[in-house]
Amino acid sequence: IDSTVPGWRNIAHTGEIKYEIDRNGMKGIPDVFCDPLELGDVFTNIINNALDAMPDGGCISFGTWSSEDTVFVSISDTGKGMSEEVKRKIFDPFFTTRRPQRTGLGMSIAYSVMERHDGRIEVESELGKATTITLCIPANKGIKQQKLSSRPARGLMVKGLNILVVDDKKEICNILDKFFSDVGHTVKTVNNGTEAIELAKREDYDLVLCDLLMIDVTGYAIKALNDLDKVPKIGMLTDCDVNLTSAEKNALTVDFIINKPLKLLELANHVNALFNDI
Structure with missing residues (x-):
């Protein structure tokens, strides 16, 4: 104190x-x-x-x-x-x-x-x-x-990832940028899906975190990232009142889905699980 x-x-x-x-x-x-x-x-x-x-x-x-x-x-x-x-x-x-x-x-x-x-x-x-x-x-x-x-700050155990955060709410991008940057990751944030897709075609990312529903493009379009030469891990962020069916979840072809409001420890656990062998 x-x-x-x-x-x-x-x-x-x-x-x-x-x-x-x-x-x-x-x-x-x-x-x-x-x-x-x-x-x-x-x-x-x-x-x-x-x-x-x-x-x-x-x-x-x-x-x-x-x-x-x-x-x-x-x-x-x-x-x-x-x-x-x-x-x-x-x-x-x-x-x-x-x-x-x-x-x-x-x-x-x-x-x-x-x-x-x-x-x-x-x-x-x-x-x-x-x-x-x-x-x-x-x-x-x-x-x-x-x-x-044995744990770095805020639960993240992996380091050195190149991360792309895609959300039309700038405050969420800013918070996730700080959350990952503080423990040594490189973070790029964008506020629309179209820019994110073009950016991912030019640069290699280990992880893409993307909002499911954006003004210009939905997260379903982000599944195009799976066609890149280097396929990143993909985490989808959804509003808590969006109920996805099993078919819709499969259509997304993402590595994990996490509901908003975000719980940072839950997000860290997903990232740790994806990259624990790297």
Whole structure:
């Protein structure tokens, strides 16, 4: 928590937001094996949400305690709270109540990080009342160290891929670009299928991630990539309300299909499975 303070202290001060850290609860808690940078990102994303929830000032409180096998970290704000609908959607990628200032990916990444650490996030909030978000992190049991240290950030185990991302929503392209670039992949993004097909004819790609439904061309046309000299692996991105029949899935001739809203850990698992022998 202390390591994140320089990144938001001035924002809190400008917004007349105080913060309190209960250090008494930190005494005697067991160690946890984690990626400190990833966990810092989780704290930062939750704190940013708390700051946004208090435009007229308020207070953020941090608490820490433990049980026999779990360490708990709570972040509470005195903001406007959340409706039941917002609580249901809070971990969906690209969901935000602060557009266009926020990408809407912060809490989704936080969820993925906690899931990768075998932890969880609990949310307590009511509209018009305070919000408390609690991180529940498994205490050190030895085996966790080996499990986490063997994985690069955000679950991607393969490196060095040449990736083409095709989606008519620029924000999705930007997020996937960052997601893969951060761990060493080369990423090209385009916002229409026609350009993607022409680009793939000129350049070799290991993986193409393509939206199923775009304005100029559907993902079904992207199956033409299978006729290239070097056939890339293809992942199709579909909206959650698009129900494909078995025949339609077979017609796509793709390597995997993943529903939106995207879960980054699920996407990483698909990519790992495709390239684990390379």
